[in-house]
Amino acid sequence: MKKTKWALLLIVFLGASVLSAGNQKKIPAKNPKTNPSGKTVEVKKIPEKNPKGKTIEQPLVSKTVLQNSVLYLYGTPDNDMTYKVMDELKRLNIDFVFFDVFKLKAKKEEMIKLLKNKGLSTEYFDYPVVVYNSNILRPEKETHFNKLEGFLLTRFTADIQALMKSNPETQFKTDTLYIYGTTSCGRTLGVTRKLTEDKIAYIFYDVSKDTGKRKEMFNLLKSKGMGNSAKYPVVSYNEAVIQPDQNIHFKGKVFVLLKFLEDVNQIMNTKK
Structure with a gap:
């Protein structure tokens, strides 16, 4: 008799627990991207990295306006002829402004535009591209190279010096x-x-x-x-x-x- 009584009490208790659980309101799980007010929280992205772990650099943009009577060189220091020309100009104490077209995307586009305006090919050419006033000079196969010496540095720098005799008004x-x-x-x-x-x-x-x-x-x-x-x-x-x-x-x-x-x-x- 006692066992039957305890069994009935256990059944009543379990039934009450199930009923209580069914009446409870479900509490939504917290969204890690929302604040307590329910508004979305902006998550700041970490700069992407390349496989080597170095931050990817965006191309630099330059808004330099070309000025008269200033010597500009477009090229890359990794290019042997560009390096030699820059070194020779320094030796001759000739001031110039250099644009690395591999790093300065805007300057590469500027160089291409200058060449096109002069009707010059933009597909195959050698660096450096030299600009002085509205004139452009670049290494040409027929005049700045020969089979024995290769690139004629002295001849090219002489042509740069001739280029610099120009007067913007003439x-x-x-x-x-x-x-x-x-x-x-x-x-x-x-x-x-x-x-x-x-x-x-x-x-x-x-x-x-x-x-x-x-x-x-x-x-x-x-x-x-x-x-x-x-x-x-x-x-x-x-x-x-x-x-x-x-x-x-x-x-x-x-x-x-x-x-x-x-x-x-x-x-x-x-x-x-």
Whole structure:
């Protein structure tokens, strides 16, 4: 009898416990991303890291405005020619501003834009790209390299110095030899190679690639009453302009290089 009584009491107790548990309100689990008021808490992200554990650097942005009479170099210090040019300019005490285009994304875009504005190729070229006033100079295969020495550092820095003679207010630099032609023209290549051998500084424009300089060349010829056609190379020095003349610089159909170079030297030695 006692066992039956205790069994009934146990059943009543268990039933009451289950009923009590069923009437309790469920308390939502706390969200680790919410504060007590229920508003979402902003979680600050830790800067992403690369597999080596170093923080990934975003490309630097530069808003430098190019100024007249300031020498700018675009390149990378890891490039051998850029390094040599920078070192040589320092040795010559020539001030310059250098932009590392691998780190400065904005400056790389600026360099590409400058090249395009001059009608120059932006696909395959060597560093450094040198800018002074509105003029651009970069290593060219035909003038700044040879098979024996490779990159002609002295020649390239000489061209930089010639570039720096420019005056922002004038289109052409005083006492500077300009040559207009194409790299596929045998006469042009012969003249530029000989000038390089004789260490005579000049600025060469490939008019097949630079439409602006092509127009400039024809304007020069027109201003001197030399017609609307050109025979390469067209050479300009101060106020003088010459180009190969069939009656003077040819023997039959053969171009007489030395005779043409004599005339180039003559206009360079003519007093203003």
